[in-house]
Amino acid sequence: MVSLWGSKNGETNHDEDHDEEQNGEGSRPTSRPTRREPDERTQLLPPSRAGFLDPDDPAVSPYNLWSVRALRYFSILFLIITFLWWVLLLVSIFVSPPMLHTRGSGFFDFSFTTLTAGILLSGILFFSAPSRAMEITSLIIGVFLIVDVIIITATARIRFEEGWVGIASVIWAALMAIYLVLVERVVAWGKKEEEERLTGRHETKRSLKEWLAVLSSTIVMTVMIAVVILLTATLILRARDASLEPSGDRWYVDNDKYEVHVACMGSVTFNDAGERNPTILVEAGEMPFEDTFDDWIYGAYQNGTIDRYCYWDRPGMAFSDNAPSPHSAGMSADALSEALAQAGEQGPWILVSAGIGGIYSRIFSARHVGEISGIFLIDAMHEDLLYKIASPSRGFLLWARGIISPLGWDRLPAALFKGRTREDRVYGRSAYQGGKFIKQQLQESLVANSLTKSEVSQSRHIQSKDTPLVVVSSGIATRKDEEWAAKQEDLTKITDNLVGWEIVNGAPHEVWRTFAGRTTLEAMLRKLVKA
Numbered sequence: 214m215v216s217l218w219g220s221k222n223g224e225t226n227h228d229e230d231h232d233e234e235q236n237g238e239g240s241r242p243t244s245r246p247t248r249r250e251p252d253e254r255t256q257l258l259p260p261s262r263a264g265f266l267d268p269d270d271p272a273v274s275p276y277n278l279w280s281v282r283a284l285r286y287f288s289i290l291f292l293i294i295t296f297l298w299w300v301l302l303l304v305s306i307f308v309s310p311p312m313l314h315t316r317g318s319g320f321f322d323f324s325f326t327t328l329t330a331g332i333l334l335s336g337i338l339f340f341s342a343p344s345r346a347m348e349i350t351s352l353i354i355g356v357f358l359i360v361d362v363i364i365i366t367a368t369a370r371i372r373f374e375e376g377w378v379g380i381a382s383v384i385w386a387a388l389m390a391i392y393l394v395l396v397e398r399v400v401a402w403g404k405k406e407e408e409e410r411l412t413g414r415h416e417t418k419r420s421l422k423e424w425l426a427v428l429s430s431t432i433v434m435t436v437m438i439a440v441v442i443l444l445t446a447t448l449i450l451r452a453r454d455a456s457l458e459p460s461g462d463r464w465y466v467d468n469d470k471y472e473v474h475v476a477c478m479g480s481v482t483f484n485d486a487g488e489r490n491p492t493i494l495v496e497a498g499e500m501p502f503e504d505t506f507d508d509w510i511y512g513a514y515q516n517g518t519i520d521r522y523c524y525w526d527r528p529g530m531a532f533s534d535n536a537p538s539p540h541s542a543g544m545s546a547d548a549l550s551e552a553l554a555q556a557g558e559q560g561p562w563i564l565v566s567a568g569i570g571g572i573y574s575r576i577f578s579a580r581h582v583g584e585i586s587g588i589f590l591i592d593a594m595h596e597d598l599l600y601k602i603a604s605p606s607r608g609f610l611l612w613a614r615g616i617i618s619p620l621g622w623d624r625l626p627a628a629l630f631k632g633r634t635r636e637d638r639v640y641g642r643s644a645y646q647g648g649k650f651i652k653q654q655l656q657e658s659l660v661a662n663s664l665t666k667s668e669v670s671q672s673r674h675i676q677s678k679d680t681p682l683v684v685v686s687s688g689i690a691t692r693k694d695e696e697w698a699a700k701q702e703d704l705t706k707i708t709d710n711l712v713g714w715e716i717v718n719g720a721p722h723e724v725w726r727t728f729a730g731r732t733t734l735e736a737m738l739r740k741l742v743k744a
Contacts, residue, residue: 275341275403284396285340291389292333298382299326306612306652307659309537316471316534317374318648321444322382324619325361328354328440329386335433336393342426343401348394350434355390357441362387364448370455371448374534374649440620447621450628454635459532460503461525464552467536467544474532475552479514479521491561491586491742493522496577498568498591498723501531503640506567509725509734518739522565523558525549527573529653531640540656543668546577560584563741567591568722569602569657572669575707578680579672587681587741588708591734592690592722595700596669603662611655618648678709681744683737685730688718712744713737 275281302323305313315322332354339347361383365371372380419427461476482490497506502524513519527545528536536544553559563586566574571593578585618624624646627633637643644650657665684705691698705714715737717730724730 275400275407277407278403281400281403284399285337288333288337288340288396291392292330292337295326295330295333295385295389298385299323299330302326302378302382305538306615306655307538313378314470314537315374315376315378317371317376317379318529318535318615318618318652319378320615320648320652321375321448321619322379323616324444325358325379325382325386328437328444329382329389331433331437332386332389332393335430335437336396339426339430340396340400341404342423342430343397343404344427344430346427346431347434348397350431350438351390351393351397353438354434354441355387355394357438357445358383358387358390361441361445361448364445364452368452368455371451443620443622443625446625447619450621450624450638454638457635457639461532462556463532464555466548466551466555471528471534471536473528473534473548473552474526475523475549475556475558476525477521477523477556477558478511479519482520489561490520491563492558493519493738494562494564494574494577495522495524496564496566496570496574497524497527497530498566498570501526501640501644503531504642504644505723505726509731510565512731513735513738516735518735519742523553525552526640527653529649529656531644535649535652536656538656539660539664541660541664541668542573542657543576543665545573546580549573549577550580561586563587563589565589565591565738566593567724569594571704572596572599572665575676576668576672579675582675582677585677585680587683587712587744589683589685589738589741590704591685591724592687592701593684593704595704596666596673597703598697598700599661599666599669602658603660604658608655608658611651611658615648615651615655618646618651673707676707680708681710681712681741682708683712683741684714685724685734685737686714686716687720687722687724688716689721691716712741 276285301310301313302319304310306319306323332351335347336351362380365375365380365383459474459476461474463472463474465472477492481492484490493510495502495506495510497504500506503526507524510519510522510524514522526533528534528540528548536548560581561584562581564574564578566589568591571590574588574590574593578588624633624638624643627643627646628638633643634641638647682705684701686698686701691701701716702714705711715733717724717727717733720727720730720733725734
């Protein structure tokens with residue numbers, strides 16, 4: 214065997230021969246070892262051990278172990294399953310497959326599945342470069358996802374909205390994060406075992422390529438930690454908002470697929486002939502009724518202009534669930550009819566609507582011709598202008614906003630720094646930031662210029678021509694847009710019984726926001742009720 218200085222066992226040197234001569238023939242040689250003085254030819258380090266490989270040899274790999282190879286195959290299989298689920302969830306935003314409709318927006322389960330795909334893809338890309346950082350970050354993500362599972366399952370409202378699809382998505386994400394921790398440990402163990410077996414020792418140093426892989430994986434996983442923290446914070450906000458109770462009741466519609474909120478104020482009254490007086494049925498515009506629209510309606514109720522009114526939240530707005538996709542205005546009108554029947558409410562009705570709500574009211578009127586005592590349109594949308602909300606660019610922006618809405622990029626700062634309350638987020642000024650609201654707007658946009666336009670065009674032919682009609686228009690909108698002004702005039706012709714048409718100068722699209730607008734609205738409503 215080669216010694217530290219290059220001599221071999223059993224080799225005798227000149228000094229030992231000399232000692233034997235000194236001791237005489239047959240004398241026992243001395244046992245004191247002697248060594249040659251090092252010179253320029255002396256090897257400073259021992260040569261490589263025979264039979265071992267260099268640590269950089271490609272054959273030194275954890276892939277030599279069947280357990281490591283099996284984990285990689287499982288990771289690829291899990292990624293394929295996740296990708297197929299991701300595609301299915303993406304499609305369900307636009308067309309709801311059977312059994313996959315969620316009463317919520319559907320954006321949360323899509324976000325959790327996207328996060329899962331990112332976790333698995335990172336694990337596969339950096340599979341051969343296990344690191345403690347990757348293991349710790351995966352464990353942190355898994356802990357937060359377990360917290361998300363607890364929040365979703367413990368909060369009844371969120372549990373109902375997410376359904377089995379959302380719960381399964383977040384549980385799968387948590388399992389994959391924990392699975393990645395297991396993968397990191399097994400690959401690190403396999404790497405150590407193969408290095409000791411093939412090189413004779415465990416390699417503690419990393420190459421530049423390995424360090425770049427560790428750095429990249431750490432950056433990617435840190436970003437995912439930030440994402441899962443935002444998802445958890447938004448879920449906490451949703452749990453807080455879920456404690457807000459509606460003023461009315463929720464009713465299952467469309468074969469119990471989702472619930473809509475209906476509320477009524479006041480008592481049923483009768484005229485001198487013993488006939489039931491009309492109830493005002495309010496259809497809000499672009500924002501929920503409870504935002505600002507109810508201010509002037511409640512004022513009219515307090516002033517005695519009206520005796521009773523009812524309102525509802527369209528699917529996806531305020532306290533109502535999202536409907537399956539696609540969803541048209543006619544489908545909403547049918548849902549309202551079903552909810553009113555279950556609530557025991559009946560006509561006659563005076564329909565009051567604003568903005569896009571005018572489309573819904575006109576369809577409802579055509580489907581309940583004998584129950585409608587009047588129509589009140591407040592700067593309402595005309596069917597020929599539906600192309601404006603059906604533009605592809607608007608639809609794409611709504612979809613993009615919906616995809617990132619679970620991160621709470623606008624809701625969280627508003628809650629933390631602007632004092633936005635749960636009322637603001639559910640039906641107030643921040644309601645447009647929620648996933649449900651965005652999903653409702655997206656559904657409305659997708660079919661506005663097709664199904665919805667066809668339904669409202671048919672309703673114009675079915676509409677009773679004797680129904681009293683009042684139209685109030687925004688002075689700002691009509692002066693600013695000639696096409697809007699022309700279509701407002703055309704709305705006065707949907708029946709042959711026009712009670713009045715007023716253009717309120719200086720009033721915005723939401724006419725009731727000005728004192729002049731509110732005064733005009735109450736006066737025209739009183740006139741319609743008497744008609």
